[in-house]
Amino acid sequence: MSDLIEGYLNMQLLRFTTAGSVDDGKSTLIGRLLYDSKAIFEDQLEAIERASERSGAEEVNLALLTDGLRAEREQGITIDVAYRYFATPKRKFIIADTPGHVQYTRNMVTGASTANVAVILVDARHGVLEQTIRHAYIASLLRIPHLIVCVNKMDLVGFSEKVFEDIKTKFNSLAGKLDIQDVRFVPISAKYGDNVVDRSEQTPWYEGPTLMYLLETIHISSDYNHTLQRFPVQYVIRPQSDKYVDFRGYAGRIASGIFKPGDPVTVLPSGLTSHIRSIETMNGKFDVAFPPQSVLFTLEDDIDISRGDMIVGENNKPRTGDEVELMLCWLNETPLKLGGKYYLKHTTNDLRCMVTDVDYKIDINTLNKLHDDKSVSLNEIARVKIKTTKPLFFDSYRINRTTGSLILIDEATNNTVGAGMII
Amino acid sequence: MSDYQLNHLRELESESIYVIREVAAQFDRPVLLFSGGKDSIVMFYLARKAFWPAKVPFPLMHIDTGHNFPETLEFRDKLMEKTGAKCIVRYVQDTIDQGKVVEETGPGASRNVLQTVTLLDAIEELKFDAAMGGGRRDEEKARAKERFFSHRDVFGQWDPKNQRPELWNLFNGRKKIGEHFRVFPLSNWTEMDIWQYIYMENVEIPSLYFTHEREVFFRDGVWLATAPFMELKKGEKPVVKKVRCRTIGDITNTGLTLSEAHTVLDIIKEVAVTRTTERGGRADDKRSDAAMEDRKKEGYF
Numbered sequence: 001m002s003d004l005i006e007g008y009l010n011m012q013l014l015r016f017t018t019a020g021s022v023d024d025g026k027s028t029l030i031g032r033l034l035y036d037s038k039a040i041f042e043d044q045l046e047a048i049e050r051a052s053e054r055s056g057a058e059e060v061n062l063a064l065l066t067d068g069l070r071a072e073r074e075q076g077i078t079i080d081v082a083y084r085y086f087a088t089p090k091r092k093f094i095i096a097d098t099p100g101h102v103q104y105t106r107n108m109v110t111g112a113s114t115a116n117v118a119v120i121l122v123d124a125r126h127g128v129l130e131q132t133i134r135h136a137y138i139a140s141l142l143r144i145p146h147l148i149v150c151v152n153k154m155d156l157v158g159f160s161e162k163v164f165e166d167i168k169t170k171f172n173s174l175a176g177k178l179d180i181q182d183v184r185f186v187p188i189s190a191k192y193g194d195n196v197v198d199r200s201e202q203t204p205w206y207e208g209p210t211l212m213y214l215l216e217t218i219h220i221s222s223d224y225n226h227t228l229q230r231f232p233v234q235y236v237i238r239p240q241s242d243k244y245v246d247f248r249g250y251a252g253r254i255a256s257g258i259f260k261p262g263d264p265v266t267v268l269p270s271g272l273t274s275h276i277r278s279i280e281t282m283n284g285k286f287d288v289a290f291p292p293q294s295v296l297f298t299l300e301d302d303i304d305i306s307r308g309d310m311i312v313g314e315n316n317k318p319r320t321g322d323e324v325e326l327m328l329c330w331l332n333e334t335p336l337k338l339g340g341k342y343y344l345k346h347t348t349n350d351l352r353c354m355v356t357d358v359d360y361k362i363d364i365n366t367l368n369k370l371h372d373d374k375s376v377s378l379n380e381i382a383r384v385k386i387k388t389t390k391p392l393f394f395d396s397y398r399i400n401r402t403t404g405s406l407i408l409i410d411e412a413t414n415n416t417v418g419a420g421m422i423i
Numbered sequence: 424m425s426d427y428q429l430n431h432l433r434e435l436e437s438e439s440i441y442v443i444r445e446v447a448a449q450f451d452r453p454v455l456l457f458s459g460g461k462d463s464i465v466m467f468y469l470a471r472k473a474f475w476p477a478k479v480p481f482p483l484m485h486i487d488t489g490h491n492f493p494e495t496l497e498f499r500d501k502l503m504e505k506t507g508a509k510c511i512v513r514y515v516q517d518t519i520d521q522g523k524v525v526e527e528t529g530p531g532a533s534r535n536v537l538q539t540v541t542l543l544d545a546i547e548e549l550k551f552d553a554a555m556g557g558g559r560r561d562e563e564k565a566r567a568k569e570r571f572f573s574h575r576d577v578f579g580q581w582d583p584k585n586q587r588p589e590l591w592n593l594f595n596g597r598k599k600i601g602e603h604f605r606v607f608p609l610s611n612w613t614e615m616d617i618w619q620y621i622y623m624e625n626v627e628i629p630s631l632y633f634t635h636e637r638e639v640f641f642r643d644g645v646w647l648a649t650a651p652f653m654e655l656k657k658g659e660k661p662v663v664k665k666v667r668c669r670t671i672g673d674i675t676n677t678g679l680t681l682s683e684a685h686t687v688l689d690i691i692k693e694v695a696v697t698r699t700t701e702r703g704g705r706a707d708d709k710r711s712d713a714a715m716e717d718r719k720k721e722g723y724f
Contacts, residue, residue, distance in 0.1 A: 010430050011430060011431045012428065012430065012431060013429075013430075013431035013434045013435070080568050080583070080586065081568065082564075082567045082568050083560045083567050083568075083610070083611070084561075084567065085560070085561045085611075085613045087613070087615065091431075092431040092613075092616070094611055106588055107588070109588075109590065110588045110589060110590050113590040113591045114591060114592075221427070221428045224427075226427060234441070234444050234445065234448060235444045235447060235448050235474075237474060237475075237476070237477050238477065239476045239477035239478070240477075241476070241477075241478075243476070244476050244477075247476060249476075251444055251473070251474075252444075253437060253440075253441045253592070258427060280475075280476075281472065281475070282471065282472045282475040282476075283472075288427075290427040291427075292429070292434065292437055292438070293429065293433075293437050294436075294437040294438075294440040294441050294444070294473070296475075307448055331588045343597065345593045345595065346593075348448070401591065402591065402592070405590070405591045405593065406593070407590055407591075407593045407595065409595055409597055414595070414597035414598060414599065415587055416587045416588050416589075416590070416595045419588070419590045
């Protein structure tokens with residue numbers, strides 16, 4: 001196999017989200033990453049050039065690359081999560097590009113839910129603003145493991161070290177309150193490319209890496225929880241063919257933990273125990289399975305298992321209960337109904353729940369807790385209690401993003417209205 | 424910990440298998456839309472993996488424009504025979520004969536838009552509630568905002584401004600009677616990922632993807648294949664060239680690439696240095712800046 005192919009087959013996948021408002025130059029930054037990593041193909045570039053001419057812009061507007069839908073191009077704002085792809089020889093990247101306006105918190109939460117890294121843009125001229133606090137708070141709430149703060153438009157502040165350091169200090173004091181583990185800062189100019197892919201000569205005082213270098217090297221292998229064995233059963237496979245007469249397999253995606261044949265396991269909710277007999281795939285048996293692999297388990301014992309059940313390690317079981325407390329981000333124009341009933345999706349489990357109490361609401365611009373206001377509307381975040389129709393098996397979102405997350409669905413409209421993170 | 428790390432292809436594979444299993448679990452009558460192109464071939468391959476050692480628990484469906492490369496149909500039938508899967512075929516010609524749509528005429532005429540009607544009719548006739556497509560977000564800017572589970576109203580329409588938020592891997596497939604979903608298990612794959620995966624897994628693909636001699640003509644910067652139903656404009660002359668397909672749609676809008684690629688490895692090398700997107704050769708996207716967005720709203724693939 002040639003080195004080229006060998007390299008391509010061994011890339012890691014990194015998902016990151018970008019937060020910032022239009023004025024922060026977020027779309028320009030993404031355009032710059034795509035452009036400098038040569039992911040913009042010629043025909044797309046031609047289409048942008050044509051569109052730039054039409055809208056009267058003088059230079060090629062890299063932002064047009066990410067503004068996909070017609071309405072957005074007309075209004076010049078990004079109104080929904082758009083996904084972009086590029087690769088370098090080291091990694092393949094998926095960008096969830098989300099708008100930064102107040103009213104689009106729900107999009108930011110959506111983009112953040114699967115991200116390894118959050119890239120937050122700060123305009124060097126304006127420093128840490130309310131919206132920066134909002135973006136950092138959402139990143140911490142959604143437990144994005146790594147945060148990169150890009151201080152953008154450094155060209156407009158004469159590439160001043162003091163401006164950069166001041167923003168860093170201010171942000172760090174904020175991050176302390178937010179329980180964010182890993183924060184990095186990079187002074188950039190998205191427009192001219194300084195410190196995005198190539199090192200800038202304008203910032204001799206900055207000894208850190210470029211944004212691209214960080215994205216290529218940030219350590220993400222341990223972003224998954226490898227200790228708690230959790231396997232939500234997604235689908236039961238029974239071929240009923242001559243070759244596989246009594247075969248009964250449990251299909252699913254490993255949520256966390258490492259599974260091996262022979263491991264003692266418990267099936268929830270029945271509480272029955274067995275051992276893993278084999279881990280099967282069309283490519284052959286596996287000696288080990290780990291997150292986020294989609295696999296098929298067979299067990300030593302014939303137990304009645306169906307979708308929504310969870311196979312877990314015998315030691316270290318998840319919490320079980322029908323009363324759960326969560327941080328809830330509201331995603332719909334119709335406000336949360338206290339005492340209202342909703343459909344609930346948690347791992348592969350479908351059930352119903354009632355929201356029994358709103359403990360407090362967060363003012364996401366100041367991070368103050370509002371205890372007296374029980375109304376929860378679009379884009380608001382609150383700590384709530386729910387009661388479910390049957391017990392959930394769950395972990396705290398802090399330690400397990402898969403078994404700690406759930407969504408609420410409106411029973412009348414079927415819309416996804418709430419995103420919950422179990423405390 | 425590095426032992427417990429997947430490469431990007433295995434991670435994408437795992438995600439797609441999860442999505443396909445979720446479709447089988449959440450819907451009563453799913454269908455996998457099969458065009459005979461590499462994306463739908465990979466999607467079907469992943470579906471086989473998802474349910475192995477059982478058979479894929481839903482049928483495939485091919486919307487036949489009547490303008491296919493013969494190699495595509497041959498490949499399709501062989502693949503069905505080999506895997507024991509069932510492929511339903513619906514014909515755009517029938518929709519035309521029923522007087523539901525009027526065929527475009529003249530050079531540049533295409534049945535691309537017409538097939539949406541055939542597709543929606545078939546979904547209604549066969550009561551499918553989820554149709555899986557091989558669409559990828561990297562293909563085109565309107566696709567970049569598509570969900571994995573994309574809700575369609577009773578008219579089969581997509582409302583891009585009112586999509587359901589999609590968080591973590593929790594897919595909401597709830598719907599009312601008459602509504603359906605389009606599901607895109609390959610959302611996060613790029614053209615390069617598809618080729619690398621075909622290489623890694625040794626997935627069989629139609630011969631059209633490899634270099635071959637074919638009679639072609641040049642129009643609007645693209646090489647197109649000659650066929651009895653392809654009307655030539657003044658000055659367009661058929662010539663024989665060594666070409667291959669980068670995408671396989673119907674003959675009227677599949678641009679051919681001048682290529683010497685004999686193997687998947689050759690194709691990967693070619694894609695790595697190519698400076699235009701694969702849809703750059705698609706005449707259907709060139710009609711306007713928002714061509715794909717408009718077609719998708721109507722219920723296109």
